Amino acid sequence: MQTRRQFLMQTGIATLALGLPSIACGKPYNERPNWMRCLVAEGERRTFQNPVEDIHYYMRVLGLPIQRTIETPVHGDTHDLNNRLSQHPYGNGWTFHRGLYFLNGDYTVFPEPRITIEQVNENVPNTLKLTEFNGYYLTKLVSVRNNEPLYILDELRAFTHGAIYNSRVTRDNNRNGSTSLLEFVIYALALGKTIKEKVPYYWDSPLGKDLQDCLRFSVNQGFAAEVSQTFVKDPRQFVINRMAPFMDNNLTDFAKNSLGWS
Numbered sequence: 001m002q003t004r005r006q007f008l009m010q011t012g013i014a015t016l017a018l019g020l021p022s023i024a025c026g027k028p029y030n031e032r033p034n035w036m037r038c039l040v041a042e043g044e045r046r047t048f049q050n051p052v053e054d055i056h057y058y059m060r061v062l063g064l065p066i067q068r069t070i071e072t073p074v075h076g077d078t079h080d081l082n083n084r085l086s087q088h089p090y091g092n093g094w095t096f097h098r099g100l101y102f103l104n105g106d107y108t109v110f111p112e113p114r115i116t117i118e119q120v121n122e123n124v125p126n127t128l129k130l131t132e133f134n135g136y137y138l139t140k141l142v143s144v145r146n147n148e149p150l151y152i153l154d155e156l157r158a159f160t161h162g163a164i165y166n167s168r169v170t171r172d173n174n175r176n177g178s179t180s181l182l183e184f185v186i187y188a189l190a191l192g193k194t195i196k197e198k199v200p201y202y203w204d205s206p207l208g209k210d211l212q213d214c215l216r217f218s219v220n221q222g223f224a225a226e227v228s229q230t231f232v233k234d235p236r237q238f239v240i241n242r243m244a245p246f247m248d249n250n251l252t253d254f255a256k257n258s259l260g261w262s
C-alpha cells in the first residue's frame, strides 16, 4: 500500500486540475449559535488561550479524571470530554447521543441519526478512500462505530483542537503534510450529505436544522484551524490546494447548496 506522502505527491497534479470552488469556509463566527450550551453558569465561564488548559478546567468542573495522554493530550482529552457529554440524560437505551465540546465551556448534544458510517463512506470521494487514514477510520472502525455516525464530528473536534493547540502553543510547521484534520472536514461533509439523503425527517426537523448549523460551524472552524496551523505565505490557498484532490462534485454541490459555501 502506498504511503500517504507518496499519495499526496501523486495528487499534486490533480490539485491543479480539479480546483476547488471559492469556498466561504474559514469565516470566523462572531455570534454564538443557539444550539450551543455552556457547561457552567455564565459567571463561572473562563476562556483560555491554550486549549489544553481550557479542556482541563472544564473537565475538573465536571469531576472528570484527566488522562494526560503523552503523545496527543489535547486530542485524547477532547475525546474524553465528548464521551462524557454523550452520556446525556435523554439517552433512553435506544438512541445514542453524541456530545461535542467546542472550547470556552460551550458544548452540544445531538441524537445519532439512523445511518451508518458505511453509508457515509459511500459519499466519501474515491481519492480519499485510498489514503491509509481513511482505511483506518472509515473502514476498520465501521465494526465498532458503525451506528454512531456523529463519531465523525467527535473526531473532527479532536483534530480541530489539536490544530488550535499547534497554532497557538507548539507552532510546529512540520504538520503541513498532515491530512488528518482536512480528511475529517470532508467526512463531515459526507456525513451531512448522507443524513440529508437517508433520513430527511431528521435533516429537515428543527433539531436537524441545528445539526446543519453545527456541521457548517464545525467544518468552517476545522478549515480555519488548519489554515491557522499552516505556516506558509498564503496558508488559505495552500490548504484549499491540499483539500482539492479529495473533493468531488457531489460533495462540492452539497457544501454549496446545503451548507452555504460559495
Ligand SMILES: [Zn+2]
Residues within 6 Å of the ligand: 075, 079, 155, 158
Ligand atoms: Zn481521535
